[in-house]
Amino acid sequence: SQTIHQWPATLVQPVGSPLSLECTVEGTSNPNLYWYRQAAGRGLQLLFYSVGIGQISSEVPQNLSASRPQDRQFILSSKKLLLSDSGFYLCAWTWDKSYGYTFGSGTRLTVV
Amino acid sequence: SQQGEEDPQALSIQEGENATMNCSYKTSINNLQWYRQNSGRGLVHLILIRSNEREKHSGRLRVTLDTSKKSSSLLITASRAADTASYFCATVAGIKAAGNKLTFGGGTRVLVKP
Numbered sequence: 001s002q003t004i005h006q007w008p009a010t011l012v013q014p015v016g017s018p019l020s021l022e023c024t025v026e027g028t029s030n031p032n033l034y035w036y037r038q039a040a041g042r043g044l045q046l047l048f049y050s051v052g053i054g055q056i057s058s059e060v061p062q063n064l065s066a067s068r069p070q071d072r073q074f075i076l077s078s079k080k081l082l083l084s085d086s087g088f089y090l091c092a093w094t095w096d097k098s099y100g101y102t103f104g105s106g107t108r109l110t111v112v
Numbered sequence: 113s114q115q116g117e118e119d120p121q122a123l124s125i126q127e128g129e130n131a132t133m134n135c136s137y138k139t140s141i142n143n144l145q146w147y148r149q150n151s152g153r154g155l156v157h158l159i160l161i162r163s164n165e166r167e168k169h170s171g172r173l174r175v176t177l178d179t180s181k182k183s184s185s186l187l188i189t190a191s192r193a194a195d196t197a198s199y200f201c202a203t204v205a206g207i208k209a210a211g212n213k214l215t216f217g218g219g220t221r222v223l224v225k226p
Contacts, residue, residue, distance in 0.1 A: 006154075032212055043200060043216040044155075057211055090154055097142050097204045097212040100157030108152070 002027035006091045006104030013111055019064075019078040021107050023091030026072065031093040033074040034101070035066055038088040050074060086111045118201060118217040126225050131188040133220040135201030136181075142204045144177055144184050145214065149198045158186075158199075191224045198222070 048066035147155040
């Protein structure tokens with residue numbers, strides 16, 4: 001069966017510090033991968049998606065970047081965090097549009 | 113940007129009652145999906161309905177889709193305290209859009225009181 005792992009679960013970082021959030025998927029190959037951010041009490045905003053190794057599409061201009069160094073690994077990064085980067089970050093995968101997404105358990109990032 | 117708007121934003125019911133929430137969207141879709149999120153957790157996929165389907169059932173869940181009105185509804189029958197969560201609708205665009213992206217609505221917070 002397929003599983004998705006996302007870590008860390010919580011993170012408190014000072015303004016201006018770097019960020020690296022990692023997501024890995026097991027039990028499948030060539031998944032579509034996604035990073036979403038959720039503000040408190042709100043819906044999800046798509047940040048990045050990837051349909052293959054090294055292929056990254058950005059949805060929202062921002063202080064973040066994403067990379068996919070391996071087929072089942074998706075990384076969200078920032079060189080210098082801003083207060084506005086605080087939020088709940090969720091990684092997800094799917095095979096294609098005919099299937100539901102599977103989400104990771106999320107990372108709650110607080111920038112102080 | 114958010115594709116859908118959900119109504120109501122919050123819903124409080126007694127255990128055993130039915131809960132109904134609605135979702136409206138703006139552009140043509142390939143499919144519409146509903147997800148549940150317990151507080152502080154990841155989202156769980158509940159049901160997917162394709163644009164050529166009008167109704168779908170899964171256990172105590174019933175989803176309808178009206179593409180002419182660009183709207184969908186989720187009905188939870190005989191609710192339980194464990195159904196307390198936020199429920200989100202999300203759409204996949206109907207045009208040949210890259211990435212099979214899901215666009216989410218703002219969600220409905222459901223509280224089921226025992």
